[in-house]
Amino acid sequence: MMLVLACSASTMVATQTEAAAQAREAPPAQNSLNIPDDVTLFGKSDPNIRKATAIINGEIVTGTDIDQRLALIITANGGKIADEEKERLRLQVLRNLIDETLQIQEAKAHDIVVDRAEVEQSYARVAQNFGQSPDHFTEYLRQHNSSPASIKRQIEGELAWGRLLRRNVQPFVNVGEEEVQSIIERMKASKGEDEYRIGEIYLSATPENTQQILGNARNIIEQIKQGASFQAYARQFSEASTAAVGGDLGWVRLAQIPNELAVAAREMQVGQIAGPVPVPGGFSILLVMDKRKILTADPRDALLSLKQLSIAFPEGTTQAQASSRAGAFADATKKIQGCGTANDIAAQVGADVVDNDQVKIRDLPLPLQDMLVNLQVGEASPPFGSVKDGVRVLVLCGRDDPQDAGTPSFDQIMTQLEDERVNKRARIYLRDLRRDAVIDYN
Incomplete structure (x- = not known):
C-alpha cells in the first residue's frame, strides 16, 4: 500500500529534491566510471529473442507458467487484450512470478510452509466468487488455457508472504496509543468532510x-478504460500488499495519504481512474471506488422498497417506433400517485411489474443513485433504458434511512496504522530479496 503519513511523504519529496540538486552539481556518471566517449560494443543483447523463463535461486519459472498466469489476466478481462499488450504483459507476469518465487523461498527459509489444505480452501473461495464449484472452476480454467496450479501457486505465495510478514515484520512495528487517540480526535473534528474508498495499483x-x-x-x-478489470490488474501487477484484495485501500481521508495521491483524488469522481501519479519510489494508478462524509450517514446507504414497471421492444423495432412507445409509457407513468396506482397504470400500457424490497441505493448504477436519493415516497422516476434492454420506471414505495456512522474503534485505527507500516517495510524487504537473488534468464 502506498499509504504513508502526509508528513512522511513531504519529507521524502524534500529529500528527493535535495538529491536532485546534488545530482546536477555532480560530474557526469561516465567520468566517475572512467568510460571513454568512443566505445565499441562486442556482441549485443536483444530482448526480443530472450525466452521468458528464469531460474531464481535454482527454482525454475517456465514459459508455461507465464502462459497460464497470462491467460488468467486475459480471461479476467474478457479476452479483450491486443497482441502487443500481451507481449508487454508477459514481461510483467515474469517479474511477478519472480517476486512470488522469492517470497515463497524466503518463507520456507524461515520454516514457513503453507499447508495444502489452506490453499485448497482459498481456491474454493475463489471458485465461489466465480459462482462455480472447485471442480467446475478447474475445468473453466483449463478451457481458457490456464490451470488451477497457477492460481494455487499465487495463493500459496500470498499466504506464505503474509505469514512471514506477521512473524518477522509486524512484531517490530509500533503504534502508540497517543497517536491513535490523536487520529480519533481529528476524525471527530473532521465530521462531515469527504472520505474516499480508493483502489491503487502501485x-x-x-x-x-x-x-x-x-x-x-x-x-x-488504457486497458482499464476499455473495460478491463481494475481489480484483476491490481491483483496481478500491483507491488503493494493490497494486491491480494484487488488494490482496495479501504476508506481514507485525503490527509492520510501522500499529497501526490490526495491532489489527484480530490478532483476525481466515483468510478474515475487517474494516473500514472508520480510518488516516492514509483507510480500509482488510482480508482475512486466510492465517496462519503466522515461520521455522517450516507443517504446512499438507505434501503428502498421499489416497484419497477418495464416495457420491452420486439426484435426489429426501429428507434422511431421505440421512441413513440417510450413516450406514451412516460406520459402514463406521470400519472402514478403512489404505489397503489402503479399496477393499474402498468396494466393500461402493458408493462411488467416487479416488486423489489431492501434495495440499497449505492448498489444501483451511479445515474440512478443520484436520482433516487432525491425521490420522495410515492414518486416515480423518469423513464430510462434502451431499445435493446427496454424502458423502465421505478416507483419509490418506502425508504429506511441510515443512521449516522460511528467513529472507528481504537483497535480499528491501530490496525490500519500497523498495516500501513508493515506494507512499507514489506516493499523494502522484497526489494532486498531481489538484490540478493541469483536469477538466470534463459
Missing part, C-alpha cells in the same frame, strides 16, 4: 527504468 520504479514503468502504467490505464 508500480515501483528506479531512475534506470522510469520510462518503461511509466509506459506500463499508461498501458494498464
Whole structure:
C-alpha cells in the first residue's frame, strides 16, 4: 500500500529534491566510471529473442507458467487484450512470478510452509466468487488455457508472504496509543468532510527504468478504460500488499495519504481512474471506488422498497417506433400517485411489474443513485433504458434511512496504522530479496 503519513511523504519529496540538486552539481556518471566517449560494443543483447523463463535461486519459472498466469489476466478481462499488450504483459507476469518465487523461498527459509489444505480452501473461495464449484472452476480454467496450479501457486505465495510478514515484520512495528487517540480526535473534528474508498495499483520504479514503468502504467490505464478489470490488474501487477484484495485501500481521508495521491483524488469522481501519479519510489494508478462524509450517514446507504414497471421492444423495432412507445409509457407513468396506482397504470400500457424490497441505493448504477436519493415516497422516476434492454420506471414505495456512522474503534485505527507500516517495510524487504537473488534468464 502506498499509504504513508502526509508528513512522511513531504519529507521524502524534500529529500528527493535535495538529491536532485546534488545530482546536477555532480560530474557526469561516465567520468566517475572512467568510460571513454568512443566505445565499441562486442556482441549485443536483444530482448526480443530472450525466452521468458528464469531460474531464481535454482527454482525454475517456465514459459508455461507465464502462459497460464497470462491467460488468467486475459480471461479476467474478457479476452479483450491486443497482441502487443500481451507481449508487454508477459514481461510483467515474469517479474511477478519472480517476486512470488522469492517470497515463497524466503518463507520456507524461515520454516514457513503453507499447508495444502489452506490453499485448497482459498481456491474454493475463489471458485465461489466465480459462482462455480472447485471442480467446475478447474475445468473453466483449463478451457481458457490456464490451470488451477497457477492460481494455487499465487495463493500459496500470498499466504506464505503474509505469514512471514506477521512473524518477522509486524512484531517490530509500533503504534502508540497517543497517536491513535490523536487520529480519533481529528476524525471527530473532521465530521462531515469527504472520505474516499480508493483502489491503487502501485508500480515501483528506479531512475534506470522510469520510462518503461511509466509506459506500463499508461498501458494498464488504457486497458482499464476499455473495460478491463481494475481489480484483476491490481491483483496481478500491483507491488503493494493490497494486491491480494484487488488494490482496495479501504476508506481514507485525503490527509492520510501522500499529497501526490490526495491532489489527484480530490478532483476525481466515483468510478474515475487517474494516473500514472508520480510518488516516492514509483507510480500509482488510482480508482475512486466510492465517496462519503466522515461520521455522517450516507443517504446512499438507505434501503428502498421499489416497484419497477418495464416495457420491452420486439426484435426489429426501429428507434422511431421505440421512441413513440417510450413516450406514451412516460406520459402514463406521470400519472402514478403512489404505489397503489402503479399496477393499474402498468396494466393500461402493458408493462411488467416487479416488486423489489431492501434495495440499497449505492448498489444501483451511479445515474440512478443520484436520482433516487432525491425521490420522495410515492414518486416515480423518469423513464430510462434502451431499445435493446427496454424502458423502465421505478416507483419509490418506502425508504429506511441510515443512521449516522460511528467513529472507528481504537483497535480499528491501530490496525490500519500497523498495516500501513508493515506494507512499507514489506516493499523494502522484497526489494532486498531481489538484490540478493541469483536469477538466470534463459
